Amino acid sequence: MLVSTKGRYALRVIIDLAEQRTDGYTPLREIARRQEISEKYLEAILKSLVRGQLLEGLRGKGGGYRLTRKPEQYTVGEILRLTEEDLAPVACLETQNQVCSRKTNCRTRPLWEKLNDLVNTYLDSVTIGDLVGQPE
């Protein structure tokens, strides 16, 4: 499995906020309720989204979270790469792993590299704007 709940939830949260179409801040509790995700777990995910500046958080009464850009300015790829650590399809391509010793004459490496490209290119081609539903 390439994308864990963390990444999937992150995506859903951004879509959720985009669909609210409000300038104000939405508290975590509301998002959690709508998306049926535990508040505590969601908290951890939102933290990384704030760190990555995809969201802005405001503390205190009336606080919450809001998007920092327009929906069509977020690509799915960047959201997942932020929350997933690594989107590489195989361990040999993971950035933190040291380079594989068989690399130079590995018969399968080019395959993995192409697959990696394919996946990332696709995920970067889709924006949150493409995913939100129409307002009625």
Place this chain on the structure above:
Amino acid sequence: MLVSTKGRYALRVIIDLAEQRTDGYTPLREIARRQEISEKYLEAILKSLVRGQLLEGLRGKGGGYRLTRKPEQYTVGEILRLTEEDLAPVACLETQNQVCSRKTNCRTRPLWEKLNDLVNTYLDSVTIGDLVGQPE
């Protein structure tokens, strides 16, 4: 990570056998040595390849494993699907998981389905014949 060592090793084994260009049986020990994979672990992987009829095993002295088809008749996709249980990029698409309750109006599901298609189509388009090195 989409593809674990099991799948990657399986692929390497088939390539290894294809490159031997022999009609005879190659013992596990040899493959393990060449590919630097522990014999015991490899055993488990080869077992599933035999079960899936991608390889044929012969017991006893002079025995070993050999391909059941020509290299260009194996697609990477089928090898990985056999050894990986599931190539789905996200849990919601895994066959053993029950259908997600949010499915019908899930904003992200079409994305995952397309990604899944993309990956499988690519992996099915590459054969072992494409990956083996030229004899010199």
Place this chain on the structure above:
DNA sequence: CCTTATTCCTACTTAGTAGGTGGGTTTATT
């Protein structure tokens, strides 16, 4: 300035699984 509603922070727990091992049984060849 106190209360309330919120985010932010650190640490912990738990269940599942990838990756690997050990020891033995069966089968075929010489």
Place this chain on the structure above:
DNA sequence: AATAAACCCACCTACTAAGTAGGAATAAGG
């Protein structure tokens, strides 16, 4: 009979995804 191989089943271990707990910092309203 000896040997070399695949086959089989049970076990182990370390890691990580997923989730939880409890509190500290901050902002707004009265």
